[in-house]
Amino acid sequence: MAEQPAYVAIARKWRPLTLEDMAGQTHVTRTLKNALASGRIHHAFLFTGARGVGKTTAARALARALQCLEGPTASPCGVCGPCVDILAGTCPDVVEIDGASNNSVDDIRDLRDGIRYLPAVARFRVYVIDEVHMLSKGAFNALLKTLEEPPPHVKFIFATTEVNKIPETILSRVQRFDFKRIAASVVVNRLRTICDAEGMAISDAALRMVARAGEGSMRDAQSLLDQVISFGGTDANDAQVAEILGMVDRGVLYEMLTGLVKSEPDRCLDAIASVHESGYEIAQFTGELLELVRNAALVALSPGARKHLDVPEEEKDRLTGLVEGMSAEHLSRTFQTLLEVHDQVARANRPRMVLEMAVARLVAIRPAQNLGPLVERLVELERRLRGSGVTVPPPRTVPLSSTGARGREPSDDPEGER
Ligand SMILES: Nc1ncnc2c1ncn2[C@@H]1O[C@H](COP(=O)(O)OP(=O)(O)OP(=O)(O)O)[C@@H](O)[C@H]1O
Numbered sequence: 001m002a003e004q005p006a007y008v009a010i011a012r013k014w015r016p017l018t019l020e021d022m023a024g025q026t027h028v029t030r031t032l033k034n035a036l037a038s039g040r041i042h043h044a045f046l047f048t049g050a051r052g053v054g055k056t057t058a059a060r061a062l063a064r065a066l067q068c069l070e071g072p073t074a075s076p077c078g079v080c081g082p083c084v085d086i087l088a089g090t091c092p093d094v095v096e097i098d099g100a101s102n103n104s105v106d107d108i109r110d111l112r113d114g115i116r117y118l119p120a121v122a123r124f125r126v127y128v129i130d131e132v133h134m135l136s137k138g139a140f141n142a143l144l145k146t147l148e149e150p151p152p153h154v155k156f157i158f159a160t161t162e163v164n165k166i167p168e169t170i171l172s173r174v175q176r177f178d179f180k181r182i183a184a185s186v187v188v189n190r191l192r193t194i195c196d197a198e199g200m201a202i203s204d205a206a207l208r209m210v211a212r213a214g215e216g217s218m219r220d221a222q223s224l225l226d227q228v229i230s231f232g233g234t235d236a237n238d239a240q241v242a243e244i245l246g247m248v249d250r251g252v253l254y255e256m257l258t259g260l261v262k263s264e265p266d267r268c269l270d271a272i273a274s275v276h277e278s279g280y281e282i283a284q285f286t287g288e289l290l291e292l293v294r295n296a297a298l299v300a301l302s303p304g305a306r307k308h309l310d311v312p313e314e315e316k317d318r319l320t321g322l323v324e325g326m327s328a329e330h331l332s333r334t335f336q337t338l339l340e341v342h343d344q345v346a347r348a349n350r351p352r353m354v355l356e357m358a359v360a361r362l363v364a365i366r367p368a369q370n371l372g373p374l375v376e377r378l379v380e381l382e383r384r385l386r387g388s389g390v391t392v393p394p395p396r397t398v399p400l401s402s403t404g405a406r407g408r409e410p411s412d413d414p415e416g417e418r
């Protein structure tokens, strides 16, 4: 019987081999590619940023880019001695050191002894120190001497999640690159490529949930995709994915937002009931709702704000349609209220009630309609009245109440206050 191939985690199997292949982080990869092309290559690099966003990946890709016999080049050939050996982890001229377990002065002294030798097979001796913030004070001092005047054949690549633990003296001697959290849309694209290549039939909507749950970390998103596949199979449907991830269904979030925007309390209460019944944390729901309301407020504020929303175009269109004619101010007040509610919900014994009462308050506030067209109509009316010879009293200033839309005398309001 043929042996089953060992299962390799997606994050490991799909680690990009070149800077070119990396998703996002273009501010880093572009600069590195330019440096490689121009040959003006710094002797020490520091890669910082959140977990799972590509620091170690970029460090290895850069090592290969520096060492390829065809290089230095951003597109290493993949077939020369150093390229092959680095991939196999057997290249004597690329030394990977885990700062967490090799953090003593002696370790760094060994390193300093090592850098005196010329490279054995490749162009440089490249030292990659991962988790460099774990080095002891003495080790940093020993490193500093080397960093001040390294031999020309030595390159350092440091990676860390905690740049604040790196001494200033070291920071001033390295070229620093700040890796960013990766936008959900970029993560989704990457997951899509992986799913297609691996024959996994997971929908785009489900991949968006996975990306959101990964919170900007590509590794976390990929590990979550592993989980989805192992619990739900390679054809897990959206509801299963939501359940595995413990995420709130997007549809329910939109019901809630629509209810708030259109002042339809039933929609909101139904949405809350469904969140409650499916066993999700109400606090998680309000957290996601906050982001959705923020998106809605930005869309209402200006069409240009759409570029700041990390959601797919269809969702932006949907939001734009939903908030049409609404003021950003009203939405921002809704946000403010929900922010307080979100805090309360996290602490409350009966979070559902807290949210329901918030809905009662929010729906009672009448949406502040855009006053512009109304004012224009009044001005036009006044002009017509004057034209017909009617005496029009001079304008009276009416104090605008805090809700904006109520800047009228109650008697002016044919519908009465709600
Ligand atoms: N920018 C990226 N593009 C594509 N894949 C990525 C990217 N960043 C991370 N990954 C995926 O996540 C895995 C982990 O990435 P990597 O080890 O580079 O993260 P890291 O930033 O060093 O994280 P840590 O701080 O936890 O060490 C990689 O194997 C790869 O599959």
Ligand SMILES: [Mg+2]
Pocket (backbone or CB within 6 Å): 055, 056, 057, 130, 159
């Ligand atoms: Mg790392």
Ligand SMILES: [Zn+2]
Pocket (backbone or CB within 6 Å): 067, 068, 069, 070, 076, 077, 078, 079, 080, 081, 082, 083, 084
């Ligand atoms: Zn090569």
